[in-house]
Amino acid sequence: MARVLVACAQDGRVVHTGHHMTAAQxxxxxxxxxFRCSACGDIHHWVRAEAWIEPARVVRAATAAPAEAE
Structure with a gap:
């Protein structure tokens, strides 16, 4: 599930609403x-039209150690 983000109504900083949803949800x-805003501490309200879900993070697989020479 992705985090739901909005811009703080006080200063415009992007903040997490505390909600997690799939794209379909x-x-x-x-x-x-x-939600209580982590940027200004006020209680803000959001609707889908003014929010977005966080883009998926790219997770890199650990590179395998090189094979030992025979």
Whole structure:
């Protein structure tokens, strides 16, 4: 699941709402959600139209150690 992000209403910084959703859940979201903003400390509300889900992070596989010479 991805984090739901919005811009802080006070200073515009991108903050995590505390909600995690799949892309399908996010597209179906039709409620007004509340959260305490980590940037300014106020309670903010968000709806899907003003939020987005965090892009997937690229996770690199650890590179294998080189094979020993025979």
């Amino acid at each position: 996010f597209e179906a979201a039709n409620a007004r959600y509340a």
